[in-house]
Amino acid sequence: MPAFAESALVGAFQLVFWGAVLVCAVTATVLAVRHHSAADPETRASDPVFWDLFMGSAVAVPALLIPTLAAPWSGAVLTALGAGAGVAAYRGSPRILAWHANLRQQKENQPVYTAAQVEHDILLARWSRYELDPACCIDYPAMTDVRRPETSALIKAMREAEQLRSGRHQGYASAVGRFALALSAAEQAAGIPARG
Incomplete structure (x- = not known):
């Protein structure tokens, strides 16, 4: 394989790898910040939001800078990719957070639901006696x-x-x-x- 083709293949792999890291970091940061900033204003502290932004930037900035130092044109591509991921995560976060809250609520309600099922079965058996x-x-x-x-x-x-x-x-x-x-x-x- 010629050196140029090998270099292009490695460059494409690095761009895909760092792009995936950047998209994951930006998306997770936006979701975490939206989650912590949506908390009750009286109980909300600024510490979780700060740490969400700090940890997100600790991953996103190197994912943007390392490939940019290797190939300057990749910086523009990764910046656009990161911005797109941030906008998509911001716009989709209400649905994602609502879905997550619904899952958490179902998990909390599971013991109540199970007890209600048992009681329901007992009542149906009691009723069926009069019918059958x-x-x-x-x-x-x-x-x-x-x-x-x-x-x-x-x-x-x-x-x-x-x-x-x-x-x-x-x-x-x-x-x-x-x-x-x-x-x-x-x-x-x-x-x-x-x-x-």
């Missing part, structure tokens, strides 16, 4: 009579809990609580002895 057991259907016909307001409310609460369960909705746990209350109210109105 012939003895319970004969003894307590009011539990399957949707003309009764308590039973109608029970069916609505059960349907709402089932709809929210499939979408992992935040209101799922409270819907399960309403289902439990509606089931107890329907049992009481049907004359079923209270559970201990």
